Amino acid sequence: MNISLSIRDYTSVTKSAAIAGLPLPPGPRGLPLIGNVLDIPGEEFWEKYKELSDQHGSDVIYLNALGTDIIVLNSIEACRELLDKRSSIYSSRPEMTMMNDLVGFTWHFGFMPYGDKWKVRRKIFQQVFQSSRVEDYRPKIVKGVRNFLVQLLDNPDNFRGHGRLLAGAFILDIAYGIEVKSDSDIYIQQAERGMAAMAAAGTSSYLVDFLPSLGMLPSWFPGAHFKREASAWNRDVAAMPRDCLLYTDDALKCGNARTYTTVSSFATFFLCMIQNPEIQRKAQTAIDEAVSQLGRLPDFTEYRKLPYIDALVREVLRWRPVTPIAVPHAVIEDDVYKGYHIPAGATVLPNAYAIAHDPSVYGPNPAKFDPSRFMNASQTKINEDMPMGYETFGYGRRICPGIQVAVESIWLVAISVLAVFDLRPVEGAREGFVKYSSGMLIHADPFKMRFVPRSQEAVELIRNGVSTL
Numbered sequence: 001m002n003i004s005l006s007i008r009d010y011t012s013v014t015k016s017a018a019i020a021g022l023p024l025p026p027g028p029r030g031l032p033l034i035g036n037v038l039d040i041p042g043e044e045f046w047e048k049y050k051e052l053s054d055q056h057g058s059d060v061i062y063l064n065a066l067g068t069d070i071i072v073l074n075s076i077e078a079c080r081e082l083l084d085k086r087s088s089i090y091s092s093r094p095e096m097t098m099m100n101d102l103v104g105f106t107w108h109f110g111f112m113p114y115g116d117k118w119k120v121r122r123k124i125f126q127q128v129f130q131s132s133r134v135e136d137y138r139p140k141i142v143k144g145v146r147n148f149l150v151q152l153l154d155n156p157d158n159f160r161g162h163g164r165l166l167a168g169a170f171i172l173d174i175a176y177g178i179e180v181k182s183d184s185d186i187y188i189q190q191a192e193r194g195m196a197a198m199a200a201a202g203t204s205s206y207l208v209d210f211l212p213s214l215g216m217l218p219s220w221f222p223g224a225h226f227k228r229e230a231s232a233w234n235r236d237v238a239a240m241p242r243d244c245l246l247y248t249d250d251a252l253k254c255g256n257a258r259t260y261t262t263v264s265s266f267a268t269f270f271l272c273m274i275q276n277p278e279i280q281r282k283a284q285t286a287i288d289e290a291v292s293q294l295g296r297l298p299d300f301t302e303y304r305k306l307p308y309i310d311a312l313v314r315e316v317l318r319w320r321p322v323t324p325i326a327v328p329h330a331v332i333e334d335d336v337y338k339g340y341h342i343p344a345g346a347t348v349l350p351n352a353y354a355i356a357h358d359p360s361v362y363g364p365n366p367a368k369f370d371p372s373r374f375m376n377a378s379q380t381k382i383n384e385d386m387p388m389g390y391e392t393f394g395y396g397r398r399i400c401p402g403i404q405v406a407v408e409s410i411w412l413v414a415i416s417v418l419a420v421f422d423l424r425p426v427e428g429a430r431e432g433f434v435k436y437s438s439g440m441l442i443h444a445d446p447f448k449m450r451f452v453p454r455s456q457e458a459v460e461l462i463r464n465g466v467s468t469l
């Protein structure tokens with residue numbers, strides 16, 4: 001036994017030594033001590049990583065920030081090979097000092113390292129949101145979307161607030177069975193602020209993430225602005241699990257701080273519709289033919305039966321991925337990819353934005369919003385050979401466990417809103433590009449639009465939508 005162990009140990013030591021002798025993936029030359037810190041921009045870093053990948057002619061690039069190894073995966077093949085197929089060693093998280101220790105997300109299993117504590121929480125969370133429970137949660141999505149339509153009719157200017165309420169209330173209802181009625185509810189507001197903190201703190205671009213001892217600096221110290229930002233966010237983030245316990249005796253379910261992601265997709269959907277009226281009309285024609293003539297609002301009876309609406313949802317998720325570099329993974333063993341050494345402990349960033357905008361995956365002109373890219377040549381069915389555009393939900397064992405409810409919510413919002421409203425830009429407002437925020441989660445900057453009921457019959461359908469459930 002002892003002999004076999006020592007043979008195994010010897011084999012693994014020689015294997016590690018052989019791997020360590022391989023070159024690291026290519027990347028920009030770093031400076032002494034600080035490495036590539038100056039190559040990591042504070043904003044839209046996914047663009048820069050893609051540029052570096054093109055410059056070095058490699059889908060995998062290497063950077064070093066204050067001694068921390070960073071591997072960026074810029075192709076779907078690299079993500080699938082490493083994060084999916086080799087998930088037993090690529091499913092941990094880096095330390096994330098800013099997110100966990102300073103901002104206070106240690107309670108959220110999404111940022112925990114791979115291990116038993118994470119596994120228990122993930123299992124319980126999945127039980128709540130798994131696909132076999134669609135019968136339990138779909139009626140709640142339908143009810144939420146019907147209320148959303150009434151709110152859009154009565155107070156269209158607050159469409160973002162209604163979207164926040166829809167996403168937040170629905171998750172609170174599924175997870176804890178509690179009913180929230182307004183977007184000014186304290187829990188919705190708090191979750192919103194907590195998610196804004198998550199979006200900003202999770203970028204892996206704070207120096208303290210690479211040199212945790214910087215966290216010891218006092219807040220007043222020059223350059224320690226991250227400490228001041230963290231303490232401003234910490235109050236809301238710490239309150240999230242505490243308040244969650246007011247509603248449930250099961251603290252492990254407290255992983256629901258993910259509403260912001262779905263809300264960001266709702267806004268992208270609205271934006272794409274006002275910027276592409278011909279696509280809006282095409283989607284409405286498909287809905288009118290299949291549902292509106294039935295004299296009722298759409299529901300899950302139509303799910304997966306209208307290929308153009310499925311394609312539209314895929315394109316919303318692809319065009320502006322909510323999480324452009326997903327959430328950082330960490331690799332726990334030395335590994336080899338395409339002859340390059342991937343060092344144990346490296347932070348691994350899947351560049352979801354680069355993948356979503358890769359013409360070799362999604363066809364020409366990836367900057368254009370065009371649902372037809374997901375259809376077959378005759379435009380009659382979804383092209384099943386094309387990836388779904390869901391890469392934005394991450395990879396391997398850490399893939400988003402809310403993927404199904406998120407996609408189904410976005411789908412029902414899209415089909416229901418288009419069935420009864422024409423979405424139009426505000427007359428006289430400057431049309432064109434709307435800027436997106438930069439961070440772990442991105443969202444469109446505030447914009448205005450109009451929700452015009454398509455007919456008197458549509459108004460009646462909206463008004464009667466909730467009572468007919």
Ligand code: HEM
Nearest residue numbers: 110258261262322323326327392393394395398400402406
């Ligand atoms: C458009 C909507 C959404 C997007 C784009 C999104 C995206 C992501 C991504 C990229 C990750 C990290 C995956 C990885 O590390 O490889 C993630 C993790 C996670 N998501 Fe989502 N998500 C969305 C909606 C939701 C919803 C609605 C929920 C809750 C019902 C949710 C719950 C979670 C949780 C708990 C994790 C942590 C998983 C873990 O670390 O094991 N997400 N999500």
